[in-house]
Amino acid sequence: MCTELIxxxxxxxxxxxxxxxxxxxxxxxxxxxxxxxxxxxxxxxxPSTGVTSFLPTTMTYDRKRIERT
Incomplete structure (x- = not known):
């Protein structure tokens, strides 16, 4: 039930x-x-763009570079 109007x-x-x-x-x-x-x-x-959660993604690099990052 809505109790507050914004x-x-x-x-x-x-x-x-x-x-x-x-x-x-x-x-x-x-x-x-x-x-x-x-x-x-x-x-x-x-958050200024409306994004409140994110999953950082890596690029296609060799395994050592990804692990270092």
């Missing part, structure tokens, strides 16, 4: 999106992320 001023209210395949955004690349900086940047940027 005025979205003509906008839409939707649940956060889940991006299940993302290599990076706004200059942050998951394959250039030896220390977690790209993931931290993505966590800050993505």
């Amino acid at each position: 005025d979205a001023n003509g906008g839409f209210v939707v649940p956060g999106f889940i991006n299940e395949h993302i290599h990076g955004c706004d200059g942050a690349d998951t394959m250039d992320d030896d220390h977690g900086e790209a993931l931290a940047a993505m966590q800050k940027i993505l």
Whole structure:
């Protein structure tokens, strides 16, 4: 049961999106992320686009490169 009415001023209210395949955004690349900086940047940027959860994806590289990342 709805107990509170929210005025979205003509906008839409939707649940956060889940991006299940993302290599990076706004200059942050998951394959250039030896220390977690790209993931931290993505966590800050993505909510402004409506994405509240994401699954970072690697590129096709050799096993050592993927494990290092």
